[in-house]
Amino acid sequence: MSEPSADVVAGWSRDSHRLDEVAVDLDTLVDRCDEQIAAVVRGSQDVAEHWTGTAAAAHDAALQARRTEAARVALAAQAVITALRGAGPDLVHTVAAADAFLRALATDGYRADADGRVQPVPGRPQADVPRDASSALALSIATVNAAGHTDTLRRLVAAARDADAVLAAALDAATPGVHAEAAATPGTLLPLGPPAEVARVWRGASVGQRMAWAAADPDLGNRAGIxxxxxxxxxxxxxxxxxxxxxxxxxxxxxxxxxxxxLLTLRDDGRAVVAVGDPDVARDVAVMVPGTGTTLASLTTNLDRADRLRGAAGDGSSTSVVVWQDYAAPADLTAAASPSAARAAAAGLGGLTADLRATHLGPPAHQTVIGHSYGSTVVGVTASRPEGLDAADVILVASPGAGGVLTASGLHLTGVEPGEVSDHVWAVTADRDPIRLASPYVLGRDPTSPLFGARELPSSPGDPPWAPHSRYGIENHSSYWEPGSPTLAAMGAVIAGRGDR
Known part of the structure; x- marks a missing residue:
């Protein structure tokens, strides 16, 4: 089959932008399919709750087979979605560039043949030829310029063809999983290992093999490295x-x-990790650690905050904010007076920042970890360990204390020189935030203290106090993510790597 001509490649621009729409539609369709099949399974289980015997066992096996098949198709569809989102943008960009260049040539008095050779249009002035040139000189200049335009156009068309070939190969690699379970070994578990090794094994496996692993391990979706x-x-x-x-x-x-x-993590006890934006492909990744009283019900508020942080970072499409609710947060202020929950959470948070590196595609992301209230204590305790945090920046918001570490330079951030750490640690507490009543008496030194040495972010003083005899207002403790907040804008700048250093 001959390669598409320059005008055919340019014509792709009319539809190439729909690749992302197709991915979104397919994702939505698979979600609806999941829900419908799960509803059928749940309803059948309710009917058959007290049903026993051979027929009941056969019925249960049939239901399980339907769920397994649905999950296999869902993973196969996800492979197609990943291909579209991974290779699609390059095709859209290169096709648009070729189309724009062809349009510019036509406006400037040139035309391109099917093989991409550019020639001046007889009888029309060329925009890149001096108007006072004689006819012979004008033709000579236009001919030379046309040769240069030919080279440019052919390079643009070649880039679009290459991008098309990459997308086609990605789709070809994904689609066999829709039809077959080639190379699957039923009953086996995904091999254990560090996240980078798990990622290598997973990406090299067929969709059928992945589904065999999923069938053998219901908790597989929580595995780091996938x-x-x-x-x-x-x-x-x-x-x-x-x-x-x-x-x-x-x-x-x-x-x-x-x-x-x-949904990166789902625990039976209600803990969860949800990302807004895919951290595997984002240029900037932020991990947000909430504080006291965090439960699964808190996700609505925290996802709203994540959306605002993405907006504040500037380019939402290249930013991911991960809401990390995968620790047993203190239930109330009494429990929050102890650093024990932060110590128990440290390994999980430190592991997450390293895990995000293992599956990330392309150049390393700029990672930021944000702790709010008791979450800042979790961040402080985690970063004070020798293993530290795999992050370029840390933000401690409304902190009751950094968990015992006395100075910002005592934290450990992967990739940041020890002598420069304090330039990458940021802190903020509003003047009327009542958390000021806790620090430094409960969980260590206030990170906004000059003695701590962090870089302070701006904040509004906060709303008027709750009572005439007090200077604090409880609502000020959660005001940092409000639209128009100077803290929100400053956090976005740090996430995007635009912190004032």
């Missing part, structure tokens, strides 16, 4: 199939009804 989009699909299938789902778990299904939400 690409985020696949973890999301596995965890959504598991969530939709929960027979005795709690009200918060049912609400979580509704909160995930957007293509930019990714």
């Amino acid at each position: 690409p985020v989009a696949d973890r999301d699909r596995l965890n959504r299938v598991r969530l939709s199939g929960m027979r005795a789902a709690t009200a918060d778990q049912r609400a979580l299904r509704r909160r995930l009804a957007r293509p930019d939400r990714f």
Whole structure:
């Protein structure tokens, strides 16, 4: 088959922008399919709850087979979606560039043949030829310029063809999983290993093999090293199939009804990790650690904050904010007086920042970790360990104390020279935030103290106090993400690597 001509490649621009729409539509369709099949399975299980015997066993096996098949198709569809989102943007960009150049040539008095050779149009002035040139000189200049335009056009068309070939290869690699389960070994578990090794093994496996691993391990969606989009699909299938789902778990299904939400972790006890934007492909990744009283019901508020942080970072499409609710947060202020929960959470948070590196595609992302209230204590304790945090910046918001570390330079950030760490640690507490009553008496030194040595972010003083005899207002403790907040804008700048250093 001959390669497409320059005008054919340019014509692709009329439809190439729909590649992302197709990915979104396919993602939505698979989600609806998950829900419908899970609803059928749950209903059948309710009817057959007290049904026993051979027929009941056959019925149960048939239901399980349907769920397995649905999950396999969902993972295969996810492979197609990943191909479209991974290779599609390059095709859209290169095709648009070729089309724009052809249009510019036509405006400037040139035309291109099917093979991409550019020639001046007889009888028309060329925009890049001096108007006072004689006819012979004008033709000579236009001919030389046309040769240069030919080289440019052919390079643009070649780039578009290459991008098309890359997308076609990615789709060819994904689609066999829709039809077959080649090379699958049933009953086996995904091999254990560090996240980078898990990522290598997973990406090299067929869709059928991945589904065999998923069938053998219902908790597979929580495994570090599996690409985020696949973890999301596995965890959504598991969530939709929960027979005795709690009200918060049912609400979580509704909160995930957007293509930019990714369910990285789902625990039976209500802990969860949800990303806004795919951290595997984002240029800037922020991890947000909430504080006291965090439960699955808190996700609505925290996802709203994540959306605002993405907006504040500037380019939402290249930013991901991960809401990390995968620790047993203190239930109340009494429990929050102890650093024990922060110490218990440190390994998980430190591991997450390293795990995000293992599955990330392309150049390394700029990672920022943000802790709010007791979450800042979790961040401080985690970064004070020798393993530290795999982050370029840390932001401590409304902190009751950094968990015992006395100075910002005592934190450990991967990739940041020890002598420069304090330039990458940021802190903010509003003047009327009542958390000031806790620090430094409970959980260590206030990170906004000059003695700590962090760089202070701006904040509004806060609303008037709750009582005439007090200077504090409880609502000020959560005002940092409000639209128009100077702190929100400053946090966005740090996430995007635009912090004032």
